[in-house]
Every structure is written in C-alpha cells, then in structure tokens.
Amino acid sequence: MTDASINASTVTAQPRVDEASFGDYFALLKPRVMSLVVFTALVGLLAAPVPVHPFVGFCAILFIAIGGGASGALNMWWDADIDKVMKRTKGRPIPSGKVEEGEALALGLALSGLSVIMLGLATNWIAGAFLAFTIFFYVVVYTMWLKRSTPQNIVIGGAAGAFPPVIGWVAATGSMPLEPWLMFALTFMWTPPHFWALALFMRSDYDDAGVPMLTVTHGRRATRTHILIYTVLLSVLAVGTAFSNIGGPVYLTVALILNALFLSGAWKISRRTEADSEADNFKVERSFFKLSLLYLFLHFGAILVEALLKPYGLGGWS
C-alpha cells in the first residue's frame, strides 16, 4: 500500500487487479469468527444482572468485536506461511497477495490498542484489561506458542475464544462471579470436539502445514476417542449450567435435546473406522461439525432467552 507514486505526475503504473479493497482489509479481521464473538459477548452483557445503557452496550460489543478482529489480523500476519499451504486458508488476503504482512501487523496492532482503550473508556478498565489479555492470549499464547508446538493447541488456545461472554458480563457489572465463567467453560469445552471433527475431514491441510493437530501427532483413532471424552464432559457442564442463575426451563430443554444429539454424534464418530469414514466421505464427521455450530449458538441463544424473559418474571427458575 505504498503511495509514493501518487505525487508523481509521471506515474505509469498499470492498475493492479490483485490490489486490496476495503473488503480485503475487513477480511483480515475474520468476520465469521467476529460474529461468534459478537453473539457470545452480547449474551454475556445481556445476561448480567445490571442494566446497561443501550448505546454503551452497543459500543462495548463493537469494541470487543474489533478486539477480536484485531487478534484475527495478528494471527493472519504470524501464520501467513502456513496459510499459504492450507487449502482452507490460501484464499486469505495475505496468501493471495492482496495485503502485505506488514499491513496486517499494523492494522492488528492499531485496532488492538484502539479497542482496549475504547472499551475501557466506554465501560470500565477491568473489561478493557480483560480484552487486552484475550488478544494477548490468542496472539502470543495460542498463535505464536501453542499452535505449532503442541497437539493441545486447540484445547488451551480455545480459552481465547471463550473469553468474550466474560468480557461482556464484566463490561456490564465490573465483576466476575460464577455465571460468566460457566459461559466461558461452555465455549472452552466445546472448542476441542468442534475443531477435531474439522481436522478429521480436513486432514491433509493440517498435515501439509505441519501443524501438530491431534490427528497428526496421536493418530485418528485417538482423536475420535478424545472427541467422545470431551463431548461427555461438555454435556455434563452444559446441562449442569441449566441449574445456575443463567439457566432455566428453556435452557434446560434446549440443552437436553442438543446434548443428546451431540453425544450421539460423538459416539458414532468414536465407533467408526477410517474405512467407514472414507466410504461416505466423512458424512458423520461433517454433520457433527455442522451440529457443533448450531450447538453453541442455541445454548447461548437459550441463555439470552432466559435473560430476556426475567423482567417479565418468566426467566430462570424463580
């Protein structure tokens, strides 16, 4: 994005067909991941027992989303080398040659600082500090350290994606009781089975990039067993959350149905052989992955419904 050419009337450079558009810079922020961050942070904010001015609430969610996007840009900057290798990521702005690595770094750093400061000013500095920690955790602990060094990368790194509901709650209340940590634990425990299912049917990608996914280091049989173990633990947690202050009959109903489906999917995955999976092009693994997206969305949706019903005396167990 060097603009040295613009003050020379003798410029003859041809238009670059691969020149970055505004959308390419926006793509650096991983909009799909941002949408998950926005939704879970919003649930955290609205489930908190302290009312927030709507405009302050909007700004809080916006700056949490920008912070999440900034860490996405820094992740793309650091992982540009392996993004080039993986089919799933080679169309991203840096590997496709539209945006330079340094631009992603600059955008990521600038938006990180902006989001933390603005969240602190709009809500409180505990929330701002928490957002800063989340960015640090995702970029330094997960991207730079764990991702390429341990097959537990997804397990520990998943914490970064689980922080937004806690930040939303802290933005509203300035405190961190058990409830936001239950939402954290829900996302944290959900992440491994979600990603390992993806790794099962996108296997060549991670192999080619040399990322030590569980499928590569411990084998695919072990990964299938891990998915089942984590899903059992997740189910206990998800159903147990129904009996906390953020749960209620709506949440319990949703949790019972979804966890029965999720456990059934995990059980099927654990019983299948590679030959079974290849025969139907990983049909069960793919549907488990799709269900996992719905799983998280509906659990948080149910928490939101319980929170929205409370003012009418309907939400929760009281």
Next chain:
Amino acid sequence: MSLRKSHELHQRRFGRNLGVGLTLAAFIFIIFGLTVVKVSGTDFGMAQQEVQN
C-alpha cells in the same frame, strides 16, 4: 508535483477510500454518542451536583 484530479488512482482506490471515510465518520459518531451518554449519566450528574453544593 501536483496531484492530478482525475488520476486513475482515485478511481481505483475509490472503494477503499470511501470505506475508510465512512469508518472514520462512524468513529466520530461513536465518540460523540458516548460523550452524550456519559455526560447525561448518573455518575456525572451526581458529581456535578456535589460541585454545586
């Protein structure tokens, strides 16, 4: 060294410049909105009352 008004660069980067412009305008609106909310909020009102007393 003058910048020609109709330089091809302007057309090529119109979308990008428009995006940046709108983002900056939105940021100004957010700062303004937050200021209004904070100034008219209870904390600031109470502090103002204390000063008057």
